[in-house]
Amino acid sequence: MRENRHVAALKADLLFTGARLATMAGRAGLGVVEDAVVAVADGRIAWAGARGEAPPVDAAERFDCAGRWITPGLVDCHTHLVFAGNRADEFARRLAGESYADIARSGGGIAATVRATRAADEDALIAASLMRLDALLAEGVTTVEIKSGYGLDEATELRQLRVARQLAARRAVSVAATYLGAHAVPPGGDRAAYLDLVCERMIPRIAAEGLADAVDVFQEGIAFSAEECARVFAAAGTAGLRVKSHADQLSDGGGAALAAAHRALSADHLEYTNAEGAAAMVRAGTVAVLLPGATLMLKEERHPPVDAFRAAGTRMAVATDLNPGSSPIASLRVCGTLACVLFRMTVEEVLRGITIEAAHALGRADRIGSVEAGKDADLAVWSVETLSQLVAQIGPSPLFARFHQGVRA
Numbered sequence: 001m002r003e004n005r006h007v008a009a010l011k012a013d014l015l016f017t018g019a020r021l022a023t024m025a026g027r028a029g030l031g032v033v034e035d036a037v038v039a040v041a042d043g044r045i046a047w048a049g050a051r052g053e054a055p056p057v058d059a060a061e062r063f064d065c066a067g068r069w070i071t072p073g074l075v076d077c078h079t080h081l082v083f084a085g086n087r088a089d090e091f092a093r094r095l096a097g098e099s100y101a102d103i104a105r106s107g108g109g110i111a112a113t114v115r116a117t118r119a120a121d122e123d124a125l126i127a128a129s130l131m132r133l134d135a136l137l138a139e140g141v142t143t144v145e146i147k148s149g150y151g152l153d154e155a156t157e158l159r160q161l162r163v164a165r166q167l168a169a170r171r172a173v174s175v176a177a178t179y180l181g182a183h184a185v186p187p188g189g190d191r192a193a194y195l196d197l198v199c200e201r202m203i204p205r206i207a208a209e210g211l212a213d214a215v216d217v218f219q220e221g222i223a224f225s226a227e228e229c230a231r232v233f234a235a236a237g238t239a240g241l242r243v244k245s246h247a248d249q250l251s252d253g254g255g256a257a258l259a260a261a262h263r264a265l266s267a268d269h270l271e272y273t274n275a276e277g278a279a280a281m282v283r284a285g286t287v288a289v290l291l292p293g294a295t296l297m298l299k300e301e302r303h304p305p306v307d308a309f310r311a312a313g314t315r316m317a318v319a320t321d322l323n324p325g326s327s328p329i330a331s332l333r334v335c336g337t338l339a340c341v342l343f344r345m346t347v348e349e350v351l352r353g354i355t356i357e358a359a360h361a362l363g364r365a366d367r368i369g370s371v372e373a374g375k376d377a378d379l380a381v382w383s384v385e386t387l388s389q390l391v392a393q394i395g396p397s398p399l400f401a402r403f404h405q406g407v408r409a
């Protein structure tokens with residue numbers, strides 16, 4: 001921006017001016033830059049930083065932020081948002097005293113959503129999913145992870161993954177699709193035969209067709225054992241896919257340590273994770289994805305060992321876990337609020353947890369999650385005085401504008 005006739009101007013499609021910027025760059029902190037500019041070229045960030053240090057920019061278009069805050073577009077790194085039906089009846093059953101595991105064992109829970117999802121065609125699934133996705137986007141999300149796991153048969157799992165891809169075509173959002181075949185044994189199914197299907201047929205096919213970016217499991221008494229999950233992880237590794245895990249949500253099954261042993265991108269939930277698991281995760285670079293929506297809705301009194309993660313230096317992300325059962329919450333901001341109130345995370349930890357740390361949980365931190373030159377120009381502009389407002393208040397979205405790969409969405 002300085003007058004400098006000797007330096008060739010940086011060519012930009014779009015230049016944000018008058019911004020207060022939180023870059024989320026670096027290993028900690030928000031990376032605040034007052035009076036910042038952000039230059040965008042070809043959908044990527046070409047330059048970001050203090051106006052006084054900026055090179056001369058030749059911009060086709062300008063966007064005056066008038067003192068508003070810019071953050072990286074938010075990243076919801078754990079959702080199950082492609083499903084049909086609803087399970088509001090289970091909410092009432094839990095209020096009356098039944099547990100999530102009781103309901104699952106009686107044929108409800110995941111199995112109930114499997115029945116509804118199998119019965120829904122692609123168009124119905126897209127329509128139902130778009131409503132939920134749009135709620136996330138209205139709060140500044142620019143990347144969302146979406147898991148399968150409500151089909152538990154070949155045709156429906158593939159349909160869920162295709163719908164996830166379709167959503168990316170219909171909205172300005174990046175989608176990371178995850179194959180969660182090992183979510184539950186299909187209703188009436190044979191567990192050994194189902195695991196064969198997951199490991200020997202589905203994972204190789206999904207990898208070959210590029211239908212998923214990662215493979216997830218639900219390691220739990222009501223789902224799959226450590227040995228079964230290890231087999232799924234091995235099949236994913238053979239197919240060249242990274243893994244994730246629903247680990248230690250309802251009991252300490254050593255899920256975090258197993259995920260770390262397979263170099264998982266993330267281990268998620270983690271209410272019952274022990275110190276050994278936390279230490280293994282930091283060594284493996286496995287991100288702890290914390291899902292306080294599920295903790296709240298299941299009235300789970302046990303909370304993830306945030307102090308141990310903090311002490312070990314484990315990366316902590318926060319996500320919605322948006323699903324019809326344990327976390328029917330289509331708001332990443334609300335889940336950020338819950339992470340502060342229930343898990344005592346700091347506002348700063350949560351703001352990083354829904355941006356750069358969530359990007360790490362998807363293995364995409366080289367492309368998204370912070371406002372740094374070279375990354376996708378995924379940006380959220382907020383009408384707030386202080387960034388704490390993003391999680392300190394529940395209600396109308398303070399989002400002013402959302403940009404996905406440099407285009408206002």
Ligand code: NIG
Nearest residue numbers: 110218246294321323325326
């Ligand atoms: O992340 N823990 C397992 N899976 C989901 C819930 C699935 C459901 O209840 O439909 C979760 O909480």
Ligand code: FE
Nearest residue numbers: 078080246321
């Ligand atoms: Fe989940």
